[in-house]
Amino acid sequence: MDIIQMKNVSFSYQQDQPVLDGINLNIKKGEWVTILGHNGSGKSTLSKLLIGLLKPSQGEIIIDNITLSRETVHEARKHIGIVFQNPDNQFVGVTVRDDIAFGLENLQVPRNEMVERIDKYAHKVHMAEYLNKEPHNLSGGQKQRVAIAGILAMQTDIIIFDEATSMLDPKGRRMILDYMSQLNKEGVTIITITHDMKEAVLSDRIVVLKKGKIIKVDKAKSVLKDQETLEKSNLELLLPLKVLNYLEKENIDNEKVRSYLWELSLTR
């Protein structure tokens, strides 16, 4: 079943300058899809459309059988959550506890249940001992973990990570990636928006955007190797795959090395 359907979606801020142009994309329940693209390719606009912060100038978006419109958007947001890029600009609460509670308060979850869920999901992202901390005493990675807990507590089926790791240090980045794969294994549909190929490796499918258009949608394995497509969108191949392509070009036929490089690129 397709949990997300985008049918011929376009969006423009100004006439004649489409930021997104004729996007068709279906995402299955439990799938992990990476959206790759250069700076300004429209990938963040895509995430804002999915969460109903922007309205398509053309086409329609269906989330969990709800066609997005002004009337249904609030209902649809109960099914889809998003972690944004800047850890500081999405931390609403005065403390970690208050921030995780924010979404639950909006959903009118009764207080008893709220307390339970906060506790549960703070544990899940290993932030339980920080519940009373204020945001300016947390690192960027910790704030992003709180953001994840806030969405998990709302028990949405889909989570979008919109360049959620780009402002973090390597350790913070690794942790967020670990949570992504763990959540995906538990059945959460995950959409990562990034230009970091290492984030794309673990996903099921990859969508490559260039100047507002989808130039490729395919299984992750085949896109990762597609130098031509990736370079069109300012992206770089993973190093083992670069070597693999080089060996092919030079006609160096060592099957053992080739299959090894291929395996290596798919493990993180």
Add this chain to the structure above:
Amino acid sequence: MKNIVIGRYIPGNSFLYKMDPRTKIISLFVLMVAVFMIPRDAFEMMFIGIGLIVLLLLIGKISIKRVYLGLRPLMFLLIFTFVFQILFNRQGPELQSWDLNYSFLNIIAAAVLVLFWIFTKKYVRTKILYFAFMLVGVIIILNQLSLGNVFSTGQLVIHEEALLIGFFIMMRLIIIVTLSTVLTLSTKPTDLNLGLEAVMKPLKFLRINTEEIAMIISISLRYIPTLLDEANKIMLAQASRGVDFAEGKLKDKVMQIISLLVPMFIISFKRSDELANAMEARCFIPGATRTRLHQLFWNRLDTVALVVSLIILIGSITVRVVV
């Protein structure tokens, strides 16, 4: 920069910390009215009031030093009103008067003293006392010396009423500020906000959305440290480009301030935009009903505190009406 944060909360565990913020806010209001009800000639009442405040600070384990820090920014206002009363209020019997001799040399001597005060005050810790010394010094110079040609004379007269009113205004201000300081010292900003929201609920009849106001205050509380931090970084970034915030002519000063304000505004706009998106994405709908994680609980202590405050108010009204 960090000292700007007004009304700092200092953790503690006295009964003041266990009270419901609603009680504290309502009691503060009731006691403020009570203080204003004290008639001008009821010295005993005022001293009882001061006694009660000191008692509150002692039982509530609030450090006097903290309260003094809260009062310090108001010292100028206090002294100004007092001096104003002394100089211009001419009601009631004369208490004391001094002749003042104005001559060029006298005025120069007084001016020298004032200049000396201006340049040395930064080295003195008790600024208020030092200011008082300076004032007394000027009066003594004008009163005692008559150097050179005295072209005019005047009189400094202190009337009983002036002293009385000056004293009362000062005391009222001090009590009110002390009470407010006690409130902010003993209440977490989030609780204070919650309490304010609850107390303001009746305003809903005036179509004022109290929940939204509470949300605005809560977000401001959240972002004050972030914004201060950011302002500091922008200052450093511009200092790196040769902006010397300590020096510069007036024209440079304007440019310096612009170089700070423009980035501040632009970053804040972007931030509020992103924050609004993040809030909406998490199902926030302005004006919609929400449940709350933080709920207030009314204890017996709160009833007692409120009753005591009301008794004090009734007491002061009674004194004003009856006596």
Add this chain to the structure above:
Amino acid sequence: MGIKFNKVDFKYQGNDNKAYLALSNITLNIKDTGEFITLIGETGSGKTTLVQHMNALLTPLSGSVDIFGVKINRENVKKKKVKLNPIRQQVGLVFQFPEYQLFEETVQKDIIFGPKNFGVDEATAIERAKEVIKVVGLDESYLQRSPFNLSGGEKKRVSIAGILAMEPDILILDEPTSGLDPLGRNALLDVFYDIHKKLNKTIIIITHDMNTVYEYAKRVLVMRDSYLVYDGDPIHLFTNKNIDNWNLDVPDLLNLIHKLEEDLGIQLPTQPRNEQELFEQLKVVLS
């Protein structure tokens, strides 16, 4: 000359009124020409505090920093014995977010703001603006545009041009490539490398990207919990046993070389420093 740290300590006052150590006993020498240094470490390890000492934005709590012969310590700064402004011209510091510094109506006005503060006359400053805008890979048409209508990468370049126009001897960049796509990142790194090569300036880059460290840097500084734990070349850094404790990633290139050696027994003649070297060596070994 250059910058010399001598047993520098620094503490921050936290929000809870406790003091947090940001620098502990830092001793360090940086030459005024020809160095290409990367500074790495976790968030909060003291990297930014360290570079802010290099142009006297911060004053050591104890110890001293010698910047081009000017001694910066608590006493000298408190008694105003030293002029800080000339130092900031000699050591240019580009902050992480260009939004912190851009404020003028046009890119040109923003670029000449720095030089003018240091007493350069307007005509000369404009000449410099025309030069530096090209150095950072933009053309002159950008000079008349508003800095606020540029893309993230362009803003970053303009903010760097604004510092370059001050003609500093040492250029420091705080996470200049974070948030850029791979092509944008590589292009910007090439700009820095060009500045380093052609003008023989010392460049210091704070980064989280170990590939940058391995491929570009001649020297690496590693900060950890306010201490400077490593000062040396990148090759030795990544063979160091401590690397796991310091929470650093291994550069892709080294990772691949190690893997090939461990799993397939492929030994390369020398340790390649960039992709091209790796390709060529592999070609020789495999054919």
